[in-house]
Amino acid sequence: MRQAIASTNEDSIRAKFDDDGYVVLPTVFNDDEIAVMQQEADFILDLIINSSLFHERQSRRLDIRRNKTGMVVRKIQPIIDLSLSLSRVSRDERLIGVMRTLMHDEPVLMEEKLNYKQPVPVMKFFQVPEDDDRFPIHNDYAYYLFNGYPDSIISSAITIDDCHAGNGTILVFPGTHRSHTQHERVRNGLEVRAETVEMANAVPLEVPAGSVVLFHSMLLHTSLPNDSDGPRRMMIYSHYPKAANMGIDIRNGPMRLVESPWEWGYLRDRPSDWQVPFKVDTADKTTA
Numbered sequence: 694m695r696q697a698i699a700s701t702n703e704d705s706i707r708a709k710f711d712d713d714g715y716v717v718l719p720t721v722f723n724d725d726e727i728a729v730m731q732q733e734a735d736f737i738l739d740l741i742i743n744s745s746l747f748h749e750r751q752s753r754r755l756d757i758r759r760n761k762t763g764m765v766v767r768k769i770q771p772i773i774d775l776s777l778s779l780s781r782v783s784r785d786e787r788l789i790g791v792m793r794t795l796m797h798d799e800p801v802l803m804e805e806k807l808n809y810k811q812p813v814p815v816m817k818f819f820q821v822p823e824d825d826d827r828f829p830i831h832n833d834y835a836y837y838l839f840n841g842y843p844d845s846i847i848s849s850a851i852t853i854d855d856c857h858a859g860n861g862t863i864l865v866f867p868g869t870h871r872s873h874t875q876h877e878r879v880r881n882g883l884e885v886r887a888e889t890v891e892m893a894n895a896v897p898l899e900v901p902a903g904s905v906v907l908f909h910s911m912l913l914h915t916s917l918p919n920d921s922d923g924p925r926r927m928m929i930y931s932h933y934p935k936a937a938n939m940g941i942d943i944r945n946g947p948m949r950l951v952e953s954p955w956e957w958g959y960l961r962d963r964p965s966d967w968q969v970p971f972k973v974d975t976a977d978k979t980t981a
């Protein structure tokens with residue numbers, strides 16, 4: 694497999710993005726900022742799982758799976774209405790400035806998610822079929838197409854843990870962003886046909902916590918299950934160029950409206966002696 698190469702100045706960032714469809718900006722966020730992101734990720738995980746258990750109703754924000762070893766939280770989406778710090782990150786000039794250069798326009802947030810790939814104890818309440826935390830080979834534009842969104846959307850993945858082949862980091866297929874690849878519907882979403890790509894051309898994003906990886910919406914990517922015993926957390930924000938005039942929070946707004954009363958209900962109504970059933974356990978397993 695090839696190595697992901699980091700870029701640091703504007704010309705090389707643009708050249709790399711244009712050539713390969715992605716660019717790595719290593720350690721943009723410092724250790725203190727990473728620690729805050731980790732605390733926020735823990736807070737959101739605690740809130741979403743415990744409020745689901747409290748109400749005996751699974752939050753629609755939660756993507757949780759039963760795998761061979763137990764359970765794994767694959768993703769929580771959307772999330773910035775639950776965390777002031779992670780909301781601020783979506784507007785951070787260190788992200789927005791580079792995107793503005795690449796888009797030639799003002800980036801506007803379209804959606805955001807926190808991909809945890811975090812092992813959790815088996816909780817019988819969550820009735821989910823056996824599955825794992827991989828993401829099939831796809832580009833994000835295949836999803837945007839359904840809504841008629843433009844291919845000029847750029848996603849930025851911010852690593853909250855060190856990411857490497859052993860914990861299910863993202864694998865990208867450089868250069869595949871130049872045209873859209875046909876997808877097929879599979880159990881987990883959308884996927885390209887296996888013969889479309891050579892796995893030998895996949896580049897693992899082996900990057901430390903606090904890095905930013907900017908992706909073109911048509912770049913093919915995938916990830917394998919996280920085989921480590923700690924989480925592999927990445928925030929992924931997607932921004933559109935203002936000229937595309939897509940409105941505010943079209944994709945996730947309705948979900949926030951449905952879910953937030955359940956979360957407020959949990960925070961306000963749980964008895965003070967209620968034994969919290971789920972405790973986040975990342976203490977000595979995070980890799981930042």
Ligand SMILES: O=C(O)CCC(=O)C(=O)O
Nearest residue numbers: 808828833862863915916
């Ligand atoms: O987090 C990952 O490994 C991949 C995520 C991804 O491709 C997506 O959420 O669209």
Ligand SMILES: [Fe+2]
Nearest residue numbers: 831832833914
């Ligand atoms: Fe994706």
